Amino acid sequence: MPKGQPLNVPDDGLTTRQRRNRPLVMVHTGPGKGKSTAAFGLALRGWNQGWRIGVFQFVKSAKWRIGEQTVLERLGALHEETGEGGPVDWHKMGSGWSWSRKQGDAEDHAAAAAEGWAEIKRCLAAETYDLLVLDEFTYPIKWGWVSAEEVASELAARPGRQHVVITGRDADPALLEVADLVTEMTKIKHPMDAGQKGQKGIEW
Amino acid sequence: MPKGQPLNVPDDGLTTRQRRNRPLVMVHTGPGKGKSTAAFGLALRGWNQGWRIGVFQFVKSAKWRIGEQTVLERLGALHEETGEGGPVDWHKMGSGWSWSRKQGDAEDHAAAAAEGWAEIKRCLAAETYDLLVLDEFTYPIKWGWVSAEEVASELAARPGRQHVVITGRDADPALLEVADLVTEMTKIKHPMDAGQKGQKGIEW
Numbered sequence: 031m032p033k034g035q036p037l038n039v040p041d042d043g044l045t046t047r048q049r050r051n052r053p054l055v056m057v058h059t060g061p062g063k064g065k066s067t068a069a070f071g072l073a074l075r076g077w078n079q080g081w082r083i084g085v086f087q088f089v090k091s092a093k094w095r096i097g098e099q100t101v102l103e104r105l106g107a108l109h110e111e112t113g114e115g116g117p118v119d120w121h122k123m124g125s126g127w128s129w130s131r132k133q134g135d136a137e138d139h140a141a142a143a144a145e146g147w148a149e150i151k152r153c154l155a156a157e158t159y160d161l162l163v164l165d166e167f168t169y170p171i172k173w174g175w176v177s178a179e180e181v182a183s184e185l186a187a188r189p190g191r192q193h194v195v196i197t198g199r200d201a202d203p204a205l206l207e208v209a210d211l212v213t214e215m216t217k218i219k220h221p222m223d224a225g226q227k228g229q230k231g232i233e234w
Numbered sequence: 235m236p237k238g239q240p241l242n243v244p245d246d247g248l249t250t251r252q253r254r255n256r257p258l259v260m261v262h263t264g265p266g267k268g269k270s271t272a273a274f275g276l277a278l279r280g281w282n283q284g285w286r287i288g289v290f291q292f293v294k295s296a297k298w299r300i301g302e303q304t305v306l307e308r309l310g311a312l313h314e315e316t317g318e319g320g321p322v323d324w325h326k327m328g329s330g331w332s333w334s335r336k337q338g339d340a341e342d343h344a345a346a347a348a349e350g351w352a353e354i355k356r357c358l359a360a361e362t363y364d365l366l367v368l369d370e371f372t373y374p375i376k377w378g379w380v381s382a383e384e385v386a387s388e389l390a391a392r393p394g395r396q397h398v399v400i401t402g403r404d405a406d407p408a409l410l411e412v413a414d415l416v417t418e419m420t421k422i423k424h425p426m427d428a429g430q431k432g433q434k435g436i437e438w
Contacts, residue, residue: 054434054436063272063415066280067272068267068268068272069275070275071268071270071271071278072271075436077305078301081435097349098282101278101279101281104318105305108312114308148307160435178235193435211267212423212424213420213422215417215418216418216419217417217422218416218417219410219416220413220415220416221258221414229255229324231276231279231285231408232258234279
């Protein structure tokens, strides 16, 4: 965790406090594990700060439900009950939409992805959330269903104080350019290499 | 997320189900962000499965309290109240122990770290938890306060079905050897590079 003095102090006319409180665009990319898991870990931190959390999950399948959804929705309900933490909305983008182009009809997927992005734009304009998690959002961009340049310019121009974290492999250079923080997760070793399949609690 | 058939099927006499359910040692290392955050994200998944979660945090300072501690302890309390999820214990290893050797007395730190490791060994032998998060545990190993070889052999010989995730930079080769899954978090871009300091909700 970074601490102490930053390496460079930019000549941007901001005070340290203003610079510190600048909202961030974060990208978790690369072929390794932990991209989404770290994003949901960030959502935990944000919830604890009382932030309004919006998850936009570009899901493998509408039936797919990961443990994080259950827990974050439970934390959102806890906020409603007791006022602890912040509210949580979990959006599955495009019911039945899948990142696998092998299933279903590509045009439907493209339309569902475009509608998902339109919803994200509406939320950004309305400043609905303090932290937006755009989970696996690199894929509809990669497949040309959503324009990387438009995403980058919308993010750069977003109003107020909205943190955004985007996960997925092969993040577009336009995303990396607009991001304040980019982490690449690299696979050094994985149980699949030793013939082990995924298991509950670890992979979902 | 891995799916489908593994690349290799080892000749280890295990069925796919047995192999799938094998407990894992996971290491999150490298200089990038997301090592601890992804580990606590895994703890969310495990909690949702009803697992007993034990966090052993080799903390920067006893006063340091990260958002994940508040939330995971809250989830543990929720388990007590309603039976949802699993129980959570959060151990700060060595009150006042710090990963910064610049502060305080190195011998005290070494003794506190050794005691922390002794507690982890007791929990492993007693099979107290289903998932153990050893947060920033690479540092006491790196500084010679805990033997990497002993950690590796204890982990390899641990009884029952205990998942273990270890976070921190510069993981010892003995840890990587015993691990089933190793992810390296690489820093591509960080706000510190642009003169921005850490902020609440993002860094803690």
